[in-house]
Amino acid sequence: MNTNQQFAVAIHILTLLAALPDQSLTSAQIAASVNTNPVVIRRILGQLRKQNLVESRSGASGGWKLTRAPSQIHLCSVYDALIRAALLGMHPHPNPGCPIGSHIHPALEKVFEQAEQAMHNALSGFTVQDVLLEIQTLEPAKE
Amino acid sequence: MNTNQQFAVAIHILTLLAALPDQSLTSAQIAASVNTNPVVIRRILGQLRKQNLVESRSGASGGWKLTRAPSQIHLCSVYDALIRAALLGMHPHPNPGCPIGSHIHPALEKVFEQAEQAMHNALSGFTVQDVLLEIQTLEPAKE
């Protein structure tokens, strides 16, 4: 199976930051919710910062915050930040002397491109706000 | 990155069988086109046979054939045969004591389900015949 959990963790982190908009959270606090090591969190947050989805401050009372409203963070941006390699991979060296082998890559590229674009479009239909609201629906109300 | 090449190899195999409809091909012949080991090919063909996309015969003059016309083999069936695990994976154990951690999985499931379904739908728009025709377009004509 695919062992890459970074996309799921990234959405988890962003949802947590969205739930506590007035504070900045440390990687240790976030790690406690995700149940992993703070360095794993910082690695993922580093990627999210490259896409300008979060900002950080070092030092005492430092931590992480969203750069914009959760309703303005679409999950396709998170995908772009975290999923570097294609989900559908090519085989490396088909036989160039075979009529099929010599042209299978460009033919597959067309198909894979469209398939991944379809997933991308589907993810653009969700925001961090949507995930947060879904969780608040599942969470029993408290006083 | 995703190192799983089986989906790409499976489409390669099916396209090759489609290109030579009147013969059955051995795993060794197919392996020569894919440029890999025959056992790798047989493993993938075994999965394709479970979905009834190909049939095999053991022994002398045995080999593999498609069970139907290439225009009747949609790439979503190949996906179903080969991609067992979800492309978008969950993180294993978010903190059940955290309001976000305790509900992130069902919230993500909704999103991931739709994203993968979108990819599946895109793949259902292509058949092995489409891939073969694309390759024959790329292949310079011969006499």
Add this chain to the structure above:
DNA sequence: TCATTTGTAACTATTGTAGTTACAAATGAA
């Protein structure tokens, strides 16, 4: 001044996959 926190390098352990070897069972041709 100092505790806190990020940023990052380096390392280990685990897991999934490709590739390989080996061989029993099936099968058809001679």
Add this chain to the structure above:
DNA sequence: TTCATTTGTAACTACAATAGTTACAAATGA
């Protein structure tokens, strides 16, 4: 009937991606 061919599958090795961990310099604010 014999035998070369081929599938089907188990067992193994090698490699690559990732999660998790340790360590520590640099930044920062109390």
